[in-house]
Amino acid sequence: MIDLERIRNEMSEDADCKQALTLVFIENQTLEQVYEPETAFVRGTAFPDLDKPLCVGGMNRDR
Numbered sequence: 001m002i003d004l005e006r007i008r009n010e011m012s013e014d015a016d017c018k019q020a021l022t023l024v025f026i027e028n029q030t031l032e033q034v035y036e037p038e039t040a041f042v043r044g045t046a047f048p049d050l051d052k053p054l055c056v057g058g059m060n061r062d063r
Helices: 004-014 037-043
Strands: none
Touching: none
């Protein structure tokens, strides 16, 4: 088992500041529907809400 308290103590001893390096926010999500396994495999996700198109280059150039 990982001893997180020991790791935190070691990190704070080595660092000059004790500020968090990252902050995480995860919005609550509800499971409404999932793809059939075959469709999920092809689409790369089981969740239609996460099935978004890949926009190479960042912004849509047509706009």
